[in-house]
Amino acid sequence: MCGIVGYIGPADAKHILLDGLRKLEYRGYDSAGLAIQQAGELAIRKRQGKIDRLAGELDLAPVEGMVGIGHTRWATHGAPSDDNAHPHVDCAGRMAVVHNGIIENYLALRESLEGRGHQFRSETDTEVFAHLIESHYAGDLYAAVVAALREVVGSYALVVMSLDAPDTLIAARQHSPLILGHGEQEQFIASDVPAVLAYTRKVTYLQNGEVAVLNRDGVRITRLDGTEVSRDISIVAWDAAAAEKGGYKHFMLKEINEQPTALEETLRGRISEDGAQITLPGLKLSPAQLSAISRVLIIACGTAYHAGLVGKYAIEQLARLPVEIDVASELRYRDPIIDEGTLAIVISQSGETADTQAGLHEARDKGAHVLAVTNVVGSSVDRDADSVLYTYAGPEIAVASTKAYTTQLMVMYLTALYLAQERGTMPDEARIQLIDAVRRIPSQTQTILEGQEAIHSLADRFDEIHSSLFLGRGVNFPTALEGALKLKEISYIHAEGYAAGEMKHGPIALITPQCPTVAVAVPGGVYDKMLSNIKEVKARAGHVIAVGAEGDGELHKYADDVIRIPRTVELFTPVLAAVPLQLLAYYCADNLGMDIDQPRNLAKSVTVE
Ligand code: F6R
Numbered sequence: 001m002c003g004i005v006g007y008i009g010p011a012d013a014k015h016i017l018l019d020g021l022r023k024l025e026y027r028g029y030d031s032a033g034l035a036i037q038q039a040g041e042l043a044i045r046k047r048q049g050k051i052d053r054l055a056g057e058l059d060l061a062p063v064e065g066m067v068g069i070g071h072t073r074w075a076t077h078g079a080p081s082d083d084n085a086h087p088h089v090d091c092a093g094r095m096a097v098v099h100n101g102i103i104e105n106y107l108a109l110r111e112s113l114e115g116r117g118h119q120f121r122s123e124t125d126t127e128v129f130a131h132l133i134e135s136h137y138a139g140d141l142y143a144a145v146v147a148a149l150r151e152v153v154g155s156y157a158l159v160v161m162s163l164d165a166p167d168t169l170i171a172a173r174q175h176s177p178l179i180l181g182h183g184e185q186e187q188f189i190a191s192d193v194p195a196v197l198a199y200t201r202k203v204t205y206l207q208n209g210e211v212a213v214l215n216r217d218g219v220r221i222t223r224l225d226g227t228e229v230s231r232d233i234s235i236v237a238w239d240a241a242a243a244e245k246g247g248y249k250h251f252m253l254k255e256i257n258e259q260p261t262a263l264e265e266t267l268r269g270r271i272s273e274d275g276a277q278i279t280l281p282g283l284k285l286s287p288a289q290l291s292a293i294s295r296v297l298i299i300a301c302g303t304a305y306h307a308g309l310v311g312k313y314a315i316e317q318l319a320r321l322p323v324e325i326d327v328a329s330e331l332r333y334r335d336p337i338i339d340e341g342t343l344a345i346v347i348s349q350s351g352e353t354a355d356t357q358a359g360l361h362e363a364r365d366k367g368a369h370v371l372a373v374t375n376v377v378g379s380s381v382d383r384d385a386d387s388v389l390y391t392y393a394g395p396e397i398a399v400a401s402t403k404a405y406t407t408q409l410m411v412m413y414l415t416a417l418y419l420a421q422e423r424g425t426m427p428d429e430a431r432i433q434l435i436d437a438v439r440r441i442p443s444q445t446q447t448i449l450e451g452q453e454a455i456h457s458l459a460d461r462f463d464e465i466h467s468s469l470f471l472g473r474g475v476n477f478p479t480a481l482e483g484a485l486k487l488k489e490i491s492y493i494h495a496e497g498y499a500a501g502e503m504k505h506g507p508i509a510l511i512t513p514q515c516p517t518v519a520v521a522v523p524g525g526v527y528d529k530m531l532s533n534i535k536e537v538k539a540r541a542g543h544v545i546a547v548g549a550e551g552d553g554e555l556h557k558y559a560d561d562v563i564r565i566p567r568t569v570e571l572f573t574p575v576l577a578a579v580p581l582q583l584l585a586y587y588c589a590d591n592l593g594m595d596i597d598q599p600r601n602l603a604k605s606v607t608v609e
Pocket of ligand 1 (some may be wrong): 301302303304305347348349350351352353356399400401402486489598604605606
């Protein structure tokens with residue numbers, strides 16, 4: 001998730017681009033840059049770091065012009081650096097591009113372009129666009145962009161500017177957002193509305209597969225096959241603060257609603273076209289190393305630890321490897337048994353959590369191969385690990401982790417399936433069925449989000465309560481822990497996550513009508529056991545909110561309220577079950593008027609022990 005801005009008109013482009021980038025900084029902030037047409041040349045300024053560093057560079061080396069493009073980056077390919085910052089230019093330095101998204105076939109395209117003499121200056125997938133368009137250019141920029149887009153597989157929001165078409169910007173969209181803003185004799189382009197709101201409220205939302213050609217006096221939109229598209233202009237009614245949150249009241253709610261896209265991005269390029277194989281180039285283990293692994297050790301904190309707990313179930317079940325898991329703050333003080341046969345998986349959204357980093361170093365120093373699962377390219381755990389698998393969730397701003405968690409779960413499933421595939425621990429047919437189920441998760445998540453109003457109403461029940469229990473078993477024991485963590489950290493209502501079978505060893509004493517129980521009871525090996533636990537709660541006059549599967553005709557006979565999630569295989573239910581629990585926590589906290597995005601005493605990244 002990066003931020004893109006483009007401008008063509010009569011005003012000072014630098015000012016408009018910088019202003020727009022600042023409004024989009026929530027989309028990414030590891031580097032920023034812009035390209036402006038200045039006296040027949042492309043003036044490029046780019047810097048690693050926040051937008052203020054770019055502004056400082058522009059003070060030292062000013063640029064002036066009325067056509068330009070800008071970018072604030074959230075790295076996906078290539079660490080944050082001046083060279084990897086956008087815009088990227090072609091060999092001749094006559095064309096510049098900015099891009100948001102992931103190009104899956106960029107390595108093959110890059111090799112082919114290098115074979116034809118193109119010189120690359122960065123490690124990004126984006127630079128491929130600049131050279132590909134250059135290779136197709138024969139006097140018509142629009143035709144060259146379309147020809148390049150036809151060769152690219154992946155997601156993109158792209159803006160192209162060229163000295164050979166000085167009065168034009170060309171933009172294209174496939175699975176990454178782009179809006180066009182319309183002013184008087186000026187046009188804007190941006191990843192999101194806040195970047196243009198100071199200048200215009202008239203916008204057009206570009207759709208997948210569309211290309212826009214912007215001139216000062218208007219915009220022409222076509223599909224890739226050249227068919228003209230006509231689209232009504234929308235008038236934005238939000239104020240600037242709401243626009244930054246995509247119209248949502250809080251970043252947390254926005255991020256909950258971004259999960260279908262985040263999960264889709266995390267899957268992108270990791271499943272073969274025929275749906276039979278998992279490909280994880282980030283996991284740098286040779287076949288010999290893969291078969292030499294004798295155990296897995298997972299290290300993480302908080303929500304990431306809960307993702308690791310689900311990972312333990314998945315890896316043990318599918319890849320038949322023993323998995324041990326530790327909260328990072330405990331691992332570092334217990335002299336753990338780690339050797340060359342250990343695959344250590346370190347999970348961290350930020351990649352900067354101090355305890356998790358210490359765990360990583362301990363595992364690495366003892367000879368383990370360290371695989372980092374992180375959302376931040378170039379973070380400490382990314383740099384220090386042997387292998388890295390990214391969760392492509394985009395920046396997570398709310399302190400309470402939501403989209404990072406579900407994408408971590410997705411990476412755990414992919415890792416388990418990959419280990420099973422490479423170690424031959426499950427029949428191909430069974431693996432293919434699971435891959436098929438994994439691919440449905442993003443759209444199933446969308447289905448849950450479409451029913452969020454019902455969860456909103458349920459949350460009203462929590463207005464008067466001070467304590468709650470979250471119960472789950474098997475692979476959904478971590479779901480209970482995560483549901484309880486979400487509720488307590490943003491609503492300050494005490495919530496205890498428990499393995500349902502353990503309830504009678506203590507927490508059952510808490511049950512009263514004022515202490516509701518949230519029970520995850522989805523079809524699978526422990527379903528009947530969960531029903532028994534729900535009955536135990538009901539027998540003590542407890543109120544039960546169950547999370548169950550669509551079409552389950554039993555659950556409502558026992559629970560007071562039932563939240564339905566789409567059916568999937570039991571192992572994958574934690575991703576789907578997490579979403580209503582996030583929404584429940586969110587609406588409870590909102591009803592209570594809490595500071596949801598920045599709960600008291602908490603920090604987004606815990607960089608001290
Ligand atoms: C809870 C939450 C925290 C983090 C934990 C680890 O909603 O966000 O529990 O999961 O602080 O952070 P990372 O993943 O950045 O290492």
